[in-house]
Amino acid sequence: MSPNAPRPLRKVQSVLFMCAQNAVRSPMAEAMAKHFFGKAIYVQSAGARKGEIDGFALTVLDEIGIDAHKHKPKSIEELEEWEGLNFDLIVSLSPEAHHKALDLTRTVAADVEYWPTVDPTAVQGSREHMLDAYREVRDGLMKRIKERLKS
Template identity: 30%
Template sequence: MTFRRPKMRSIVFLCVRNSARSQMAEGLGRAIFGGDVRIQSAGSEPSHVNPWAVEVCREIGIDLTGQTSKFVGTIDPDSVDTVIRLCDEEVCPVSLSDKQHYYVPIEDPASDDPSLGREQMLARFRRARDEIKEQLASLAAILDRA
C-alpha cells in the first residue's frame, strides 16, 4: 500500500508586525501556489503594510496594496493547516499550536536607522523578498512531488 502526503490546503505566514516579511510571503504565496492553497498572514503586534515591501513586490508583478496587517488572534484555526514562521532574531508569534509548523528565519528588512538611504532599504527588502520567494518555490516543488 502506498501513502501519499495530503496536499497543503492553507498556509498562514507569521512574523511580529505583519508588515514586511509575512506580507511579502502572503503576496508571493498567492502567486506561487495559485488558487490551490489559501494564503493568509498575521502578526503578534500588527502595524501596517510596509511601503518598501509594497515597492519591491511591485517590481516583480506582485501587488500588496489590498493587503492589511492582521493580529494572529483573528485567524480562524480551522482555516489553517500549515504555519510558516518567518522571524529571525526576534520572538516570533507562536499560535495555532496543533498545526504543522515550519520555521524559515528571514532577517527583518525594516529598519529605523536614519543613515540607510533609499537604495540600501530597497536592497534589504529585495534580499528578503528573494529569500522568501526561493523558500516558497522550494516548498511548492516538494508539494508537487508529494
C-alpha cells in the same frame, strides 16, 4: 523508515505566514504564495501583533509584478476571530511569531516551520541600500516558498 529519518513533508493545502506585525515579511510571503499558487493553496498571513503595511515591501513586490497594495495587516487573534485557524502549515518568519505559532499548536493541528528571516526595517542607509535589504528578503522568501509549496 528509521526513527531518525526525517518524516516526509505532506502536501500543503493551506498555509499561514506569520511575522511580528504582519507589515513586511508575512504580507510579502502571502502575496508571493498567492501569486505563484493561485487557488491551489489557501494562503493567509498574520502578525503576533498588528502593524502598518510597509511601503518598501510593496515597492519590491511591485518590481516583480505582484500587487499587495490591498493588504490589511491583522493580528493572529483577528484572523482566528474572523475565520478560524484551519491551516496545514504555519510558517513563522520571526522569533516572536515562532513562539506564538508554537503556542497555537496546543489547539491547532498544524505543522510549524521556522524560516528565520531578517527584518529589513532594521537596515539603515540610503533608500537604495534599504530597498536592497527588502529585495534580499523578498528573493529569499520567494525561493523557499516555491521549493516548499510545490506539489
